[in-house]
Amino acid sequence: MKKIKRRKTSIYDIAKAVGVSPAAVSYVINGRDKVSPKTKAKILAAMAEMGYVADHAAVSLSRGKSSLVGICFPLDSSALVFSDNPFYSEFLANFEKEISASGYDTIIGYLQSPEDFERWLVSRGLDGLVIFGLYSPEIFKIIRAHKVPFVLTDFYDPDFEASSIRVDDVMGGYLAGKHLLDLGHRQIAYIGGDLVSSKVDCKRLEGLNKALEEAGLKCALQLEVPTTFNGGYEAATVIRNHPEITAAFCGSDIVAIGLLRHAQELGISIPDDLSVMGFDDLNSCTYVYPALTTIRQDIPLKGQLAAKILLAEIDGEEHPLTQTIRPTIAIRNSTAKPKAK
Amino acid sequence: MKKIKRRKTSIYDIAKAVGVSPAAVSYVINGRDKVSPKTKAKILAAMAEMGYVADHAAVSLSRGKSSLVGICFPLDSSALVFSDNPFYSEFLANFEKEISASGYDTIIGYLQSPEDFERWLVSRGLDGLVIFGLYSPEIFKIIRAHKVPFVLTDFYDPDFEASSIRVDDVMGGYLAGKHLLDLGHRQIAYIGGDLVSSKVDCKRLEGLNKALEEAGLKCALQLEVPTTFNGGYEAATVIRNHPEITAAFCGSDIVAIGLLRHAQELGISIPDDLSVMGFDDLNSCTYVYPALTTIRQDIPLKGQLAAKILLAEIDGEEHPLTQTIRPTIAIRNSTAKPKAK
């Protein structure tokens, strides 16, 4: 109760209180074993008593460690993909939960101009990065130039070494195809994202095709739409013109949900007239009616693993680390045997 | 290309390049008009050329401004409310978009123990806070003690002065009641969050009751459930035992969606057997079938206004600032006239 103008209790304060040097305090905080057990105990006691809290800014300045990581979402037009597709928020919630347990906070970025990105990256002194979406070379040049550890999601470029987290998309597509085939479908459509920019969608389609080929069939229709509710919604109008199609496998749940919705409005009964499958297993899959049969990529696990991989990268562990999650099928009510003709 | 060990270009570098003092550079960065137009131009040019980027940590340390704000979500049991109820992610996306335009980044916190909260708050030197959920006095003691500007969402305590953003919940409830009444419903249930802890739900119910009273009626059933999909899902089983009830107004969309879903599974047809209304107007309202009639609280606007209010608070504008959003009704397909008996 003496000083009036002090900002908050610093290591100097506690050093003075204990009668040691600030460095000693720093040592015990950072676990350097350069201090005797006795003084260490005294220091710890003083820290607790005086309510010492480390200042991230000071640490960041002095040690170059901000304890801040960034997560960059794709910038689909001007849409907030993060609120439009629950996939991102479900991922973020779980990623953040895991990484905050290690003392990191997460800030959100959007992949806009490389200049803005770089400014953001260096001004915050980010310790790590998780990147969604398109992999622009300029962005990576920047990340590499600043030597910031990063992890990619759903990454497939074999010519680029990087840590990443993904689901086995081919297997997922295959599982979907198998399910539909087993049900007796023969005319199966694929509805998903732009195949040239989205490797993920390619792989999912590849898996579907594999299953179809094994049955001596091929994809009845291949539709590329934006990965949004509206993308799926629009797709329904073209599906309507293909009465021979009895099942659709969508590259993402959000697209499947849009399709489901509009198909019903158009008088197409699900699953009687059309079986619909998605991919992701969003919480929303059980919100819709009929509940969506989908390929589950354990999103909470994905978020968690992304955090673990990033942490490992930050700790300088062997590079690159890549994990592939095994998808499973979640059979609900949007798929059934095709109606007898 | 001389120095090999430099971290990044600082104001010293550009000062040297231009031949002025570091202070001069700082002045132009901060818009102090203490520097002649000529040198200012030269400094600006050098900054652009050398790719100067300010270091937030240094600014934070020196000026006590982190350009970081925190957003605290309620901690409902161990659930990640943020991924379970899309309301939060839709809010966050819009809040973040708005506040990042002013150079702030947002970090997510969870209202756990006061100690953890305080540590988080001060170690990051947060410039501002937006708080959801319960308003524990200890938390506010801490916030006030550190003089951190903050804005509350959906706040109703008249004894506590604070900036806040909310929707006119009473009016929303009234609108809902009116709609249902106009349709011809007489036995209307309320299904929402715990009335003792959630002022918001109280207000929404209050609005409903007002409409009912005007019609000489009272609420047929009042059900308190967790504000989750499952909360609504469970509610359906009790609704089933009340065949006299022809309409339900839910305190949140997520609850309404759960109710919708389970009611259908139980063979209750929506809207024929039961009209269902929600509150919020989540994106998910159009995902479900039938599309949910709801009271719209413009969530993007809410996020934006929260950011603006917080910014104003940070700028030390007059205190407290409170904005109330006017709800509107979004009539879709989950409500209809009651079936003729």
Next chain:
DNA sequence: CTGAAAGCGCTAACAT
């Protein structure tokens, strides 16, 4: 109008 210098809180050589 401009510069010198003292911090902000912490870390990491380097001494002792």
Next chain:
DNA sequence: ATGTTAGCGCTTTCAG
């Protein structure tokens, strides 16, 4: 084993 000290990058009196 512990203390001294020089930064990290920026802001801000206080002099010139």
